Amino acid sequence: MAELLFYFLSAAALISALGVVTSKSPMASVLALLGSLVSLGGIYLLAGFQFMAAAQLLVYAGAIMVLFLFVVMLLNMTDIGALDEHSTRSFGMRRMAVATLAAAGLALVGMAASTLTSSSSPLLAKGTDSELVATGYDNLQSIAALLSSRYVLPFQASAVLLLATMIGVLVLAKRRRGQNFDGQTSGQPVLPLQGDGSPSEASQPKQPKAALPDQPASSPQESAEPDLVHSSTKKGAAQSLAATQTQGGQGL
Amino acid sequence: MNVPNEHLLILAALLFGIGVAGFLIRRNAIIVLASIELMLNAANLTLITGSRMHSTAGNLNLDGAVFSIFVILVAAAEAAVGLALIIALYRLKQTVDLDSVSDLSG
Known part of the structure; x- marks a missing residue:
């Protein structure tokens, strides 16, 4: 049977x-x-x-x-x-x-x-x-005894492996600022500086949610464009504030 | 179960062969990753068969089972990293076709 x-x-x-x-x-x-x-x-x-x-x-x-x-x-x-x-x-x-x-x-x-x-x-x-x-x-007891006596070094190494995997996956899959996922979020603003038009929020260098470009990156050349935007945000809060006020209307 | 160990090993070899074929033939990145999972499962079955082969009624041998636990752990880590890579690839290229990711091959 x-x-x-x-x-x-x-x-x-x-x-x-x-x-x-x-x-x-x-x-x-x-x-x-x-x-x-x-x-x-x-x-x-x-x-x-x-x-x-x-x-x-x-x-x-x-x-x-x-x-x-x-x-x-x-x-x-x-x-x-x-x-x-x-x-x-x-x-x-x-x-x-x-x-x-x-x-x-x-x-x-x-x-x-x-x-x-x-x-x-x-x-x-x-x-x-x-x-x-x-x-x-x-039975589970003998496996646990084996894991904690003879194979304790691979067991500890596997813990390190899991930690490294967790950090690596976060680094790989995290949505970077100014990088769009695909066409599903195409209704979002163009530049990260134009979040919702408010200068107090746009002048801060770290804003995670409003950093969505409008167009989906359909080619590598276009996907390289938000990196320029991303580097431009680091230049200064005053410049970003000026850019927000000048370009705030056309993206939306 | 009085199945000889050779049948378990043959099953593992067939599963591994199917996994290798899928890894080499298919060009969808997710199916390639699934084929890798198939190969790791075949390796798990081989390890467990080895553990079954070397244990008798009075003398237990669980080394293969412990190793297959480590293989399951590595497979979980590999699946997580591979799927994150697929997400990053899809974000960059809008496709998961592996033939379209040949920029480094010249």
């Missing part, structure tokens, strides 16, 4: 992986990746590694998938030319629905598999894995 479930989950993981590679839409691809991750979590559970299955579901299928889906939806890639023109919207949506349903079904299968690998299950009473489970094959 568990063997049949393993081969079913392997086939699901492989088919989902092929769906990741072959699907046109990035959304369908990411949802197929979710199906592959969940079925791999079920395989971990069947192999007796309960904590690894939990970490797979929590970190991969939870956090990383949310990150992927967030970026796909943020970039709104169903509208831009990164996709093929052949993939119509309804076809992509149907694929997405199928992938999501498959992932949910695989999650249910994985939960059902947890009952099979428990030590009290009569189905696996003769197997070696059930004996391993009964003797604490993958």
Whole structure:
């Protein structure tokens, strides 16, 4: 029974992986990746590694998938030319629905598999894995002991890695002053100096919200333009105040 | 589960191969990143299979599981940085097509 479930989950993981590679839409691809991750979590559970299955579901299928889906939806890639023109919207949506349903079904299968690998299950009473489970094959305590004794240096290094990742992501993804994201915020003022026309707010050198240019940067030459604006804001508050009063009307 | 370890290793190899193919063929940056995640998952499955292979009923071996925890951690960090890079690329070029980002290749 568990063997049949393993081969079913392997086939699901492989088919989902092929769906990741072959699907046109990035959304369908990411949802197929979710199906592959969940079925791999079920395989971990069947192999007796309960904590690894939990970490797979929590970190991969939870956090990383949310990150992927967030970026796909943020970039709104169903509208831009990164996709093929052949993939119509309804076809992509149907694929997405199928992938999501498959992932949910695989999650249910994985939960059902947890009952099979428990030590009290009569189905696996003769197997070696059930004996391993009964003797604490993958309990959290031994992993924690291993992490804090033998692998304490990689554990600490991983903390440093997470901190560096956090800072790096902030530096990379932070919207710089005068840099626009895409056409969705095109209703904002042109120059950062022209925030809402009030001189008291524009004369301050640090204003985070009003620094949105009007036109989306559709080419590198145009995207280099707000940097000039950004450097000009550092020259002086008095000059920016004068620029606000002279150019305040034409941008809006 | 009385599945031989070779089947787990074969599954991991197939997943890794599919990930490599997607990484090399596809030109959408997000799908390329998803293929990298597939490859890391295959490596995780291999590590866990190694841990299963080297443990007996009385003698537990969790080194592979601990290493796969580190792999999951590195994968999370890599996904965060990669997606931030994709956001920065989209902000600069208005596309995530990797063929359009060949300015440094001359």
